[in-house]
Every structure is written in C-alpha cells, then in structure tokens.
Amino acid sequence: MAIDRTQGVSPLTSIQQRDPSEASVQTARKEGTVSGTTTSGTAVTLSSAQASLTQSSAQDINTARVDELKQAIRDGKLTMDTGKIADALLQDTQDYLKGL
Numbered sequence: 001m002a003i004d005r006t007q008g009v010s011p012l013t014s015i016q017q018r019d020p021s022e023a024s025v026q027t028a029r030k031e032g033t034v035s036g037t038t039t040s041g042t043a044v045t046l047s048s049a050q051a052s053l054t055q056s057s058a059q060d061i062n063t064a065r066v067d068e069l070k071q072a073i074r075d076g077k078l079t080m081d082t083g084k085i086a087d088a089l090l091q092d093t094q095d096y097l098k099g100l
Contacts, residue, residue, distance in 0.1 A: 046054070072078040 069078065
C-alpha cells in the first residue's frame with residue numbers, strides 16, 4: 001500500500017529569536033513612523049457614490065425583523081416554506097440560463 005511506503009518528515013529547524021531592535025522597527029512600521037519620520041503612502045480618493053456605499057445606514061438592515069428572526073430561531077419556532085424557496089431557486093436558475 002502507498003501509505004506504507006511514505007517517508008517520514010524531518011522536523012523543522014529551531015526558531016531563531018528576533019533581535020530586540022528588530023521588534024522596535026516592526027512596531028514603528030505598524031505605527032507608520034521610523035526614527036520620528038512619517039512614511040509616505042499612496043493617497044486614495046473615493047467618488048461620492050462609492051463613499052456613500054461604504055457608509056452603513058440604519059436603512060440597510062431591518063433590525064426589528066432580524067431580532068424577530070433571531071428570537072424565532074432561539075425558540076425553535078422558525079418555519080420555512082421550502083416550496084417557496086425551491087420555486088425561487090428554480091426561477092433564478094431559469095433567469096440565469098436565459099441570460100447566457
């Protein structure tokens with residue numbers, strides 16, 4: 001059997017400890033500064049439409065409905081109309097195939 005013929009793996013080499021001065025460089029990079037100077041980067045400007053899409057609003061999610069569904073799940077009272085779900089999946093697939 002092929003499993004019997006496999007060779008063992010060699011262990012990893014020991015992990016070398018970092019020099020403490022390297023740790024301070026890593027911290028400075030995360031903060032965006034090295035030796036008191038700021039690092040330059042690329043400026044990105046979003047269009048107003050894109051900026052509005054990245055901001056969440058209370059209109060995006062019906063929180064009352066979400067809470068209602070969460071409670072129904074907790075209570076074991078959530079019922080789903082599987083026929084309706086199947087019909088929607090079939091309709092979506094048919095629409096997709098018509099678009100090809």
